[in-house]
Amino acid sequence: MNGRLQGRVAVITGGASGIGRGAGLRFAQEGAKIVIADLDREAGERTAAEIRAQGGAAVFIRTDTASAADNDAMAQKALDEYGRLDILIASAGISHAGYDPAHPGSQRRCPIVDKPLEEWERVIRVNLTGVMLSNQAAARRMIKAGNGGAIVNVSSIAAIGPAPMLADYSVSKAGVLMLTRVLALELAPHKIRVNCILPGHIRTPMTAGLYETAQLMPPIGRYGEPADTAAALLFFASDDSSYITGKHLAVDGGRT
Numbered sequence: 035m036n037g038r039l040q041g042r043v044a045v046i047t048g049g050a051s052g053i054g055r056g057a058g059l060r061f062a063q064e065g066a067k068i069v070i071a072d073l074d075r076e077a078g079e080r081t082a083a084e085i086r087a088q089g090g091a092a093v094f095i096r097t098d099t100a101s102a103a104d105n106d107a108m109a110q111k112a113l114d115e116y117g118r119l120d121i122l123i124a125s126a127g128i129s130h131a132g133y134d135p136a137h138p139g140s141q142r143r144c145p146i147v148d149k150p151l152e153e154w155e156r157v158i159r160v161n162l163t164g165v166m167l168s169n170q171a172a173a174r175r176m177i178k179a180g181n182g183g184a185i186v187n188v189s190s191i192a193a194i195g196p197a198p199m200l201a202d203y204s205v206s207k208a209g210v211l212m213l214t215r216v217l218a219l220e221l222a223p224h225k226i227r228v229n230c231i232l233p234g235h236i237r238t239p240m241t242a243g244l245y246e247t248a249q250l251m252p253p254i255g256r257y258g259e260p261a262d263t264a265a266a267l268l269f270f271a272s273d274d275s276s277y278i279t280g281k282h283l284a285v286d287g288g289r290t
């Protein structure tokens with residue numbers, strides 16, 4: 035296999051499913067070796083096996099991105115398994131504290147005046163602190179290796195357009211956007227680029243069942259697929275964007 039990520043090693047959080055899985059499949063086709071990091075062991079092992087079945091290289095490590103120790107072990111896995119770490123895709127996320135992967139689309143919408151503190155804290159912990167911890171663990175190793183690198187975070191269009199009843203989610207994603215910009219400046223001297231994508235309405239297990247209402251249809255006339263986000267993630271992960279850092283790109287069919 036020969037491609038735009040030949041010789042690179044990519045860690046993908048949330049890589050078991052949806053947007054992360056789409057990136058794993060595409061990046062492997064472009065020559066990258068993949069570490070799938072996810073809470074869901076069964077789905078993660080399945081995705082890694084899928085990548086190997088298409089001729090790529092992939093391993094799975096069970097990771098809770100809300101845990102600093104797990105993020106550390108995840109980044110180390112890339113070095114232990116493949117000897118380097120070039121790319122981090124931070125896609126792990128939840129749409130609300132009680133999100134149950136067994137019941138996709140079961141978002142609990144709730145006005146801020148009724149929001150239980152535990153729910154708020156859980157969403158911020160996974161969607162914002164978890165992204166920071168994964169960025170930190172990867173960046174530490176990239177700096178030490180001295181080969182530069184690319185970090186791409188998965189935010190949301192909810193970062194730039196307020197989503198009523200989903201304040202925790204919106205705020206966590208706005209935080210990821212600013213984290214991306216700050217880190218880009220901090221890591222630029224190390225030749226590590228940090229960018230993020232803002233997906234719109236992408237058909238994944240997280241959003242299953244959400245798109246039955248016509249009002250959500252993006253101007254382009256279809257919902258997005260993980261292949262659409264994978265193409266944008268590939269741009270930021272590859273040398274095609276070697277002079278771009280601290281930027282965000284909406285992948286939303288014209289929604290915003």
Ligand SMILES: NC(=O)c1ccc[n+]([C@@H]2O[C@H](COP(=O)([O-])OP(=O)(O)OC[C@H]3O[C@@H](n4cnc5c(N)ncnc54)[C@H](O)[C@@H]3O)[C@@H](O)[C@H]2O)c1
Pocket residue numbers: 047048049050051052053054071072073074077097098099100125126127128129135160164188189190191232233234235236237238239240241
């Ligand atoms: N699908 C969309 O329309 C959409 C839109 C905007 C943003 N996003 C964002 O894209 C990212 C991926 O979402 P998706 O649609 O692919 O959903 P998904 O549910 O299909 O995939 C998310 C993955 O993250 C994993 N995960 C959740 N919490 C984790 C944790 N603490 N540690 C490790 N892994 C964890 C899940 O097990 C799952 O495999 C999320 O950050 C989401 O907020 C999605």
